[in-house]
Amino acid sequence: MTRSVGLPWRWLAAALVVFAALALLHPIDHDESQYVAAALLSAQGELPYSDYAYLQTPLQPLLFAPIAWAAGAHAWLALRLANALLGVCILGCVWRAAREAGAGAGAALATAGLLGACDILLFSLSTARNDALPAALLAAALIPIGRAERGGGTRGSAMLVGVLLAAAAAAKLSYAIPAVAYGGYALFDRRHRPVSVVLGAVPVAGLVASSWALAPAAFVFETITFPAVAPAEFYADRPWKLSLLGKAVDSLKFLALGPALLALVAIRKRLWRPDVLAVLLGAGLVAALLPLPTWRQYLLPALPPLFVLLALEWQRARPARWMRVAAAVSVGAGLAPTLIEAAQSRGATSLLAAVSEGRAIALALDQAGVRGPIATLSPQFLGATHALPDRRFATGPFYFRSHALLPAPREAGMHLVSADRLVGLDQAPPAAILVGGEGGWSSGDAMLDARLERWALMRHYRAVPIASARFRLYVR
Incomplete structure (x- = not known):
């Protein structure tokens, strides 16, 4: 029974x-x-x-x-x-x-x-x-x-x-x-x-x-x-x-x-x-x-x-x-x-804090008129915005930090980009670049964000004010 x-x-x-x-x-x-x-x-x-x-x-x-x-x-x-x-x-x-x-x-x-x-x-x-x-x-x-x-x-x-x-x-x-x-x-x-x-x-x-x-x-x-x-x-x-x-x-x-x-x-x-x-x-x-x-x-x-x-x-x-x-x-x-x-x-790195960061990102994107895909190693923060992550960054930092696991043509064909081949972004530059979410406070590596930020500055992306002590936004 x-x-x-x-x-x-x-x-x-x-x-x-x-x-x-x-x-x-x-x-x-x-x-x-x-x-x-x-x-x-x-x-x-x-x-x-x-x-x-x-x-x-x-x-x-x-x-x-x-x-x-x-x-x-x-x-x-x-x-x-x-x-x-x-x-x-x-x-x-x-x-x-x-x-x-x-x-x-x-x-x-x-x-x-x-x-x-x-x-x-x-x-x-x-x-x-x-x-x-x-x-x-x-x-x-x-x-x-x-x-x-x-x-x-x-x-x-x-x-x-x-x-x-x-x-x-x-x-x-x-x-x-x-x-x-x-x-x-x-x-x-x-x-x-x-x-x-x-x-x-x-x-x-x-x-x-x-x-x-x-x-x-x-x-x-x-x-x-x-x-x-x-x-x-x-x-x-x-x-x-x-x-x-x-x-x-x-x-x-x-x-x-x-x-x-x-x-x-x-x-x-x-x-x-x-x-x-x-x-x-x-x-x-x-x-x-x-x-x-x-x-x-x-x-x-x-x-x-x-x-x-x-x-x-x-x-x-x-x-x-x-x-x-x-x-x-x-x-x-x-x-x-x-x-x-x-x-x-103490709440400073909790999801509740992330919600506040997301609002600041959304406001900055709206004020800059950005609607296209955003290149970022922290795409989870884009949920609070009207924008989608650039599909080449859909894996966050995990493929980005790798070295030559794929030949360049296959990397591009699979919607991937590594830090060693950021020049590949020149063929289809993202509408905006968001950095700051990959760091010690999120168990990440700030050096990866620094490489993406350097690429944005060398391509003369414009810095946009954002009400966040952590994030920085650059618009094409």
């Missing part, structure tokens, strides 16, 4: 309030640039790879384009709040997946709460990156997966699993590893109906294939080649970041900022008799450890199955007193980075 799976709505509502506040207060991060830019451009009917460069798989800008369109000048805010809502969905799905897998309500609620205190999750849902969407899709897939593991799966639920896991991979490529791992597991455990899983994945695979077909070379370079080769170039002066020791230290550090490392210790014995959740956990860890270097958000694919396993372990045996004390300590460790960042920022 199916157990009651009514969600703890009051707890989820409280989590939404907290996560929304974090989305408003979290410091600006230049990582958000390409995701906001992609949503803004797709909201105007443009497509990734064929119309503008996008260094990830294509689903998120296509799904988030309506949000950006509806939010208008508040697009960046809306995209952050969408991720906060997805964070709540992750907690709710993990709770329900734990219940479907056989955990009691108390164990499921406790472990979902511990997941909500992981710095890995808190960072991912507080910024307008592409981490929360695939994690929510994976967490949602755990519900029918758990039902199938207990013998209650149907063809429809198996197709749903296929849709969700394929969509997660279509939003972020690293989630393809858990998807493939589950497909392999389903071949050996027919309760999971592998044929139906594949049928469910077909429409999403068709979407990705159509993105490839529109611009095959750009798709391959932007989703596979660039993520594989760019880090080695960028960290050439810091090789320790790419070492196995550096990866191990970083991974343990990020897991320890919250209850994730404790959860791994608690469920370690379950990994010797792997079931579908253990397989998905292992695949999530592989997905996290493959890229160089390792960053906290890369570990997110491992968290939903990990905390479902923790709920099952605590259902089997009540946690010892030392474990409960350690869990409380780990919660503090998980919350500390977010609280420290918010306190140090």
Whole structure:
């Protein structure tokens, strides 16, 4: 008989309030640039790879384009709040997946709460990156997966699993590893109906294939080649970041900022008799450890199955007193980075401050009569204006800072420009250039903005007054 799976709505509502506040207060991060830019451009009917460069798989800008369109000048805010809502969905799905897998309500609620205190999750849902969407899709897939593991799966639920896991991979490529791992597991455990899983994945695979077909070379370079080769170039002066020791230290550090490392210790014995959740956990860890270097958000694919396993372990045996004390300590460790960042920022680098900066940029553009595309390494700030980012700068600073990864003709054909080849802008100069958003205050590199500003001054762009201590605007 199916157990009651009514969600703890009051707890989820409280989590939404907290996560929304974090989305408003979290410091600006230049990582958000390409995701906001992609949503803004797709909201105007443009497509990734064929119309503008996008260094990830294509689903998120296509799904988030309506949000950006509806939010208008508040697009960046809306995209952050969408991720906060997805964070709540992750907690709710993990709770329900734990219940479907056989955990009691108390164990499921406790472990979902511990997941909500992981710095890995808190960072991912507080910024307008592409981490929360695939994690929510994976967490949602755990519900029918758990039902199938207990013998209650149907063809429809198996197709749903296929849709969700394929969509997660279509939003972020690293989630393809858990998807493939589950497909392999389903071949050996027919309760999971592998044929139906594949049928469910077909429409999403068709979407990705159509993105490839529109611009095959750009798709391959932007989703596979660039993520594989760019880090080695960028960290050439810091090789320790790419070492196995550096990866191990970083991974343990990020897991320890919250209850994730404790959860791994608690469920370690379950990994010797792997079931579908253990397989998905292992695949999530592989997905996290493959890229160089390792960053906290890369570990997110491992968290939903990990905390479902923790709920099952605590259902089997009540946690010892030392474990409960350690869990409380780990919660503090998980919350500390977010609280420290918010306190140090004091609102000066929060999204609320970015809204004020956006108004100043919009006013300066209006007074200068600029309506054409804007060249900037901080395209996320253009959401508050009537202007769109120049498509050659849709990736923010991330391709711009690379060196000769593409020949000049291919670079231009893929709507890309690097700092080493700014002369290429002469053939189609942007209407205006906005600098100042790429700096230490946004986790960026001010030297990159300086190179773009130097190009503008050498081409006699006119400086336009702007009511901002950070930004400078130049008009052709």
